[in-house]
Amino acid sequence: MSGTGSADLVIxxxxxxxxxxTEADGSQTWRRSPGGLVTALEPVMREADGAWIGxxxxxxxxxxxxxxxxxxxxPIRLSSSEVEEFYEGFSNGTLWPLYHDAVAKPxxxxxxxxxxxxxxxxxxxxxxxxxxxxxxxxxxxxxxxxVPAMLRRLRPxxxxxxxxxxxxxPGELFNQLPWRRQILEGLLxxxxxxxxxxxxxxxxxxxxxxxxxxxxxxxxxxxxxxxEVRATAYPxxxxxxxxxxxxxxxxxxxxxxxxxxxxxxxxxxxxxxDRLDYTKGIYARLRAFGExxxxxxxxxxDAVFVQVATPSRERVEQYRILxxxxxxxxxxxxxxxxxxxxxxxxxxxxSYPREEMAALYRAADVMVVTPYRDGMNxxxxxxxxxxxxxxxxxxxxxxxxxxxxLRQAWLVNPYxxxxxxxxxxxxxxxxxxxxxxxxxxxxxxIMEHDVARWAADFLADLR
Ligand code: GDG
Numbered sequence: 383m384s385g386t387g388s389a390d391l392v393i394x395x396x397x398x399x400x401x402x403x404t405e406a407d408g409s410q411t412w413r414r415s416p417g418g419l420v421t422a423l424e425p426v427m428r429e430a431d432g433a434w435i436g437x438x439x440x441x442x443x444x445x446x447x448x449x450x451x452x453x454x455x456x457p458i459r460l461s462s463s464e465v466e467e468f469y470e471g472f473s474n475g476t477l478w479p480l481y482h483d484a485v486a487k488p489x490x491x492x493x494x495x496x497x498x499x500x501x502x503x504x505x506x507x508x509x510x511x512x513x514x515x516x517x518x519x520x521x522x523x524x525x526x527x528x529v530p531a532m533l534r535r536l537r538p539x540x541x542x543x544x545x546x547x548x549x550x551x552p553g554e555l556f557n558q559l560p561w562r563r564q565i566l567e568g569l570l571x572x573x574x575x576x577x578x579x580x581x582x583x584x585x586x587x588x589x590x591x592x593x594x595x596x597x598x599x600x601x602x603x604x605x606x607x608x609x610e611v612r613a614t615a616y617p618x619x620x621x622x623x624x625x626x627x628x629x630x631x632x633x634x635x636x637x638x639x640x641x642x643x644x645x646x647x648x649x650x651x652x653x654x655x656d657r658l659d660y661t662k663g664i665y666a667r668l669r670a671f672g673e674x675x676x677x678x679x680x681x682x683x684d685a686v687f688v689q690v691a692t693p694s695r696e697r698v699e700q701y702r703i704l705x706x707x708x709x710x711x712x713x714x715x716x717x718x719x720x721x722x723x724x725x726x727x728x729x730x731x732x733s734y735p736r737e738e739m740a741a742l743y744r745a746a747d748v749m750v751v752t753p754y755r756d757g758m759n760x761x762x763x764x765x766x767x768x769x770x771x772x773x774x775x776x777x778x779x780x781x782x783x784x785x786x787x788l789r790q791a792w793l794v795n796p797y798x799x800x801x802x803x804x805x806x807x808x809x810x811x812x813x814x815x816x817x818x819x820x821x822x823x824x825x826x827x828i829m830e831h832d833v834a835r836w837a838a839d840f841l842a843d844l845r
Contacts, residue, residue: 386510386511387433387511387512387513387514387517388431388512388514389430389431389432389433389454389512389513389514389517390430390431390432390514390517390518391426391427391430391431391432391433391517391518391519391520392432392433392434392435392509392512392513392517392518392519392520393423393427393432393433393434393435393436393520393522394435394436394505394508394509394519394520394521394522394526394529395419395434395435395436395521395522395523395526396436396437396469396473396522396523396525396526397415397436397437397438397439398434398435398436398437398438398439398455398457399414399415399419399420399434399436399453399455400412400413400414400415400438400450400455401413401415401439402438402439402440412448412450414450414451419522419833420453421621421624421833422621422833422834422836422837423837424452424453425834426837426838426841427453428452430518431514432453432454433447433454433455433456433512434453434454434455434456435456435458435505435508435509435512436455436456436457436458437457437458437459437460438457441460441461441462441464441465442459442460442461442462443459444457444459445457445459456508456512458501458504458505458508459504460501463497464497464500464501467491467493467494467496467497467498468494468497468498468500468501468525469525470695470697470698471489471491471493471494471497471498472491472494472495472497472498473498473524473525474695474698475488475489475494475698475700476488476489476490476491476494476495476559477524477525477527478524478548478661479660479700480551480555480556480558480559481524481548481549481550481551481555482548482549482661482754482755482756483549483551483555483754483755483781484555484558485660485661485754485755486660486700488558490558490559490560492560495560495561498528499528499564502526502527502528502529502532502568503528503532505521505526505529506528506529506532506533506536507532507536509521509529509533509537510533510536510537513537513540515539516539516540516541517540517541518540518541518543518841518844518845519533519540519541519542519543520543520544520545520840520841520844521533521542521543521544521545521572522544522545522547523545523546523547523548524546524547524548526544527544527546527565527568527569528564528565528568529544529568529571530542530544530568530569530570530571530572530575531567531568531569531570531571532568532571533571534571534572535571541573541844541845542571542572542573542574543572543573543574543575543576543840543841543844544569544572544574544575544576545575545576545577545616545840546575546576546577546578546582546757547578547618547757547758548578548757549578549579549581549582549755549756549757549783550577550582550583550585550586551585552585552588553585553588553589553592556585556589557589557593562589562593563593563594566586566589566590566593566594567594569586570590570594570596570603570605570611572611573609573610573611573612573844574611574612574613574614574840574843574844575611575612575613575614576614576615576616576840577613577614577615577616578615578616578617578618578757578758578783579615579617579783579786580614580615582615583601583613583614583615586613587601587603587613590603590613601613601614612843614843616836616839616840617758617783617786617787617831617836618757618758618760618833618836619758619760619763619828619831619832619833619835619836620760620763620764620767620828620832620833621832621833621834622763622766622767622828622829622832622833623767623829623832625740625764625767625768626767626768626770628736628737628740628768629740629743629744629767629768629769629770630770631737633737634737634740634741634744635744637737637738637741638741638742638744638745639745640741641688641741641742641745642745645686645688645728645745646686646723646724648682648683648684648685648686648724649683649684649685650684650685650747650748650810651685651686651687651688651745651746651747651748652671652685652686652687652688652746652747652748652749652750652806652810653687653688653689653690653742653743653745653746653748653749653750653765654667654668654687654688654689654690654749654750654751654752655689655690655692655739655742655761656690656691656692656751656753656761657691657692657694658691658692658693658694658701658704658705658708658731659694659695659701659704660700660701660704660754661753661754661755661756662752662753662754662756663752663753663754663779663796664689664691664704664708664752665704665707665708665711666752666796666797666799666802667750667752667796667802668687668689668708668711668712668715668727669711669799670799670802670803670806671687671715671726671727671750671806672711672714672715672718672719672726672727673799673803674803674806674807675715675718675719675726676718676719679803679807680807680810682719682720682721682724682725682726683724685810686724686725686726686727686728687726687727687728687750688727688728688730688742688745688746689712689727689728689729689730690730690732690734690742691705691708691729691730691731692732692733693731693732693733705731708729709729709731712727712729715727739764740768743764743765743768743769744768744769746765746774747773747774747775747810748774748775748776748777748806748809748810749761749762749765749774749775749776749777750777750806751765751776751777751778751779751782751784752777752778752779752794752796752802753779753781753782753796754779754781754796754797755781755782756779756781756782756783756784757783758782758783758784759778759779759782759783759784760784762776762778762782762784762788762791763784763788763828766788766821766824766825766828767825767828767829769821769825770825772817772818772821772822772825773814773817773818773821774817774821775792775809775810775812775817775820775821776788776791776792776809776820776821776824777791777792777794777802777805777806777809778791778792778793778794779793779794779795779796780793780794780795781795781796787827787828787831788824788827788828789823790819790820790821790823790824791820791824792805792808792809793805
């Protein structure tokens, strides 16, 4: 099978870049989901007659290919049991925790694996149908690690790239996986395998050498059949200029002032924005803040914390437990430290439009990003992009990929609560000149390395 389709660039991702929405009159439509990936790829997709393959987010429905705002979308059907086994199970109950330092215990179930293989095969077959002869196919993320090899078997004429958005773990962790060899061989079906950090790329190369026995020379792996696979880092980024432009609008400025006002005009506002996920270190950061209030290093007149926790993977047991733990802690801190009209932690379990996110970034004096492990962390970069006044302080975990680029943040070890308390206080008390010097350096970094450059670098190397 070769050249049956017409797309010269095919993106294969777990999700399509749209969400299904029901209008007031009961009809169903699609809304573009905001995200850096779509923004970055949209221009290249238009130029190259591109197609995007992915799941609609709705189980058990078959949807025919359709166009959305000029993007050609190819839906994949997932049954409810596949959502449970492939998506919630193997992707989010096995791979996600395993690849994040086993912060939560990964579960290994053979039925989950079988479903993962089956669904990966479906994505590969669809990509094989859609791609034109010699087309470029770019497969995204941990849910689809078997697709590159499956697709190459069907379509050896294609250029195949793979990008992992989350960390790639060292052998000490990866080797727990009963299907470790299949995953490595799945990825080796690509011509180019991209990682967030050089560390992920070298973990991968080391494992390929040790477990499969292929030779490797720096970032090039030599396969016995003469093919070469490159494994390299491409740190992902954001559309930094678009974020800054949004933050500069009068509407966002007004909303930022209003947020501070509604918080009671405290001297300083701390902010956390995360998907409610156990890798993000939300509990530990709120505990650190609570102790600073308890021990009178801070007072609710001086400082309040706004924590946005976007609902995520709510059907997975560990996520429900985490939500309860965080909510109990927030309740306790607010009960102990709050006063009438002044809550210590404004906790919001909700998701917001981009404008509101930008207003929150503008309203925050100290942004607190403390994951135990994170591939990159775009929230940290978005905060920096919105601080065009060169003011504001970023407290950032050294275990976020972003820490390799944002060296001028107040870097912390999220396992060290006292260390975090000290960093929160330093960021809180830093003088304006120090804040400006650090922010300026970080802004230079992200303005020069935006998501368009990320996509262009990857695609240039792939082609
Ligand atoms: C994975 C990796 C890597 C969040 N809440 C709302 C909202 N968001 C947006 C943020 C940001 C994105 O979601 C989250 O990205 P992160 O990078 O912070 O984290 P993950 O979701 O875990 O992403 C990560 C990333 O992939 C990309 O490769 O950096 O390491 O784990 O853009 O702004 N957006 C809106 N409303 C919300 O309520 N509009």
